[in-house]
Amino acid sequence: MRDPGLPSLDQLRVFIAVIDHGGFANAARALHRTQSVISYTIANLEEQLNVALLDRGKRKPTLTEAGKALLADARAVSLKVDGMRARAKALSAGLEAEVSLVVDVMFSTCKLVRILHAFQKEFPTVSMRLRTEALGAVTQLVADGTCRIGISGWMPGTPDVIERQACGFVTMVPVVAPDHPLAQIDGIVPTAVLREHTQLVLTDRSTLTAGQDFGVLALRDWRLGDLSSKHALLRNGIGWGNMPLEFVQWDLDAGRLVQLQIAEGSSFSFPLYVIRRGDEEPGPATRWLIQQFLDLDQPGMPVPLNAREADELAAAAAHAAQVPPHGYHALTDRLPRPPAAEPPAGIAVAAPISLRPR
Numbered sequence: 001m002r003d004p005g006l007p008s009l010d011q012l013r014v015f016i017a018v019i020d021h022g023g024f025a026n027a028a029r030a031l032h033r034t035q036s037v038i039s040y041t042i043a044n045l046e047e048q049l050n051v052a053l054l055d056r057g058k059r060k061p062t063l064t065e066a067g068k069a070l071l072a073d074a075r076a077v078s079l080k081v082d083g084m085r086a087r088a089k090a091l092s093a094g095l096e097a098e099v100s101l102v103v104d105v106m107f108s109t110c111k112l113v114r115i116l117h118a119f120q121k122e123f124p125t126v127s128m129r130l131r132t133e134a135l136g137a138v139t140q141l142v143a144d145g146t147c148r149i150g151i152s153g154w155m156p157g158t159p160d161v162i163e164r165q166a167c168g169f170v171t172m173v174p175v176v177a178p179d180h181p182l183a184q185i186d187g188i189v190p191t192a193v194l195r196e197h198t199q200l201v202l203t204d205r206s207t208l209t210a211g212q213d214f215g216v217l218a219l220r221d222w223r224l225g226d227l228s229s230k231h232a233l234l235r236n237g238i239g240w241g242n243m244p245l246e247f248v249q250w251d252l253d254a255g256r257l258v259q260l261q262i263a264e265g266s267s268f269s270f271p272l273y274v275i276r277r278g279d280e281e282p283g284p285a286t287r288w289l290i291q292q293f294l295d296l297d298q299p300g301m302p303v304p305l306n307a308r309e310a311d312e313l314a315a316a317a318a319h320a321a322q323v324p325p326h327g328y329h330a331l332t333d334r335l336p337r338p339p340a341a342e343p344p345a346g347i348a349v350a351a352p353i354s355l356r357p358r
Contacts, residue, residue: 003050005048005049010041012077016071051066102151103133104133119285177237191264194262199241200230200234201221222238227247244270
């Protein structure tokens with residue numbers, strides 16, 4: 001048996017296109033070639049590799065066992081070449097004119113603001129295009145090239161082209177308004193009782209995880225498109241739901257929300273990742289921005305606070321010290337609560353919070 005020949009990059013990409021687009025005709029339309037050229041290219045590739053890649057006995061060509069194994073190699077080679085070309089383009093072009101970033105709504109607003117403030121000082125000539133999304137919508141925007149980098153939670157079905165690196169986590173807690181029936185239960189709320197009350201759930205505006213539920217326990221739920229709406233409904237007693245601890249800490253300390261103790265756990269970690277397409281080489285400004293997010297996951301690397309942030313934290317801590325701790329027993333006493341104080345000017349999220357990486 002002769003040794004396999006050396007396939008061309010074009011042959012590998014045609015092979016990938018036939019599989020991704022579901023046949024020779026669809027691949028021909030996608031690549032703007034005739035169907036006969038596509039068939040001829042695949043036949044030559046099989047001849048060079050000395051192996052059958054596709055089973056043509058059915059209406060739609062399907063992969064042989066050898067084809068399944070070699071398709072992964074073809075994708076890897078194609079991605080490597082694309083990455084090499086992108087790297088060369090970035091090196092020749094120098095500093096990019098714009099950086100596009102999409103951030104999961106769960107990510108700390110204070111950390112994001114501080115990173116972007118430093119970015120503006122470091123790269124004053126580079127424009128920033130920022131979007132906030134939830135769940136699979138972050139990954140979808142990076143996968144389709146709308147945004148170069150994203151800060152996302154882990155998503156099932158993530159495309160192979162997406163590369164990810166851990167950049168910390170968000171602590172999620174189940175909360176409810178103090179006058180909600182669930183808040184009157186002392187101790188752990190039974191799951192059977194929890195399911196009888198409406199749960200507020202953040203919905204995915206992308207098709208990546210359509211039809212999938214994350215952390216849904218109740219039999220009835222309301223689907224919401226953004227975290228702020230969920231927060232407002234929770235504070236007004238319309239259901240219960242999981243929220244980032246940093247987002248609701250101020251409300252918890254002021255008694256506007258109560259953290260539930262549930263059988264599934266009173267808190268859980270929502271891991272976060274920096275994601276980008278592996279076939280695109282980031283420019284200098286994008287690489288710098290990626291590193292700032294990655295540094296958040298490094299222990300022992302605190303980010304220094306500026307004078308304004310230090311003053312805001314001190315004011316928030318002083319307010320929190322004046323608010324007595326609340327518990328479920330206090331809620332049942334029906335005592336009037338002091339009016340809720342507003343956070344100090346400039347704080348856009350719940351306080352007191354830690355602006356330093358955990």
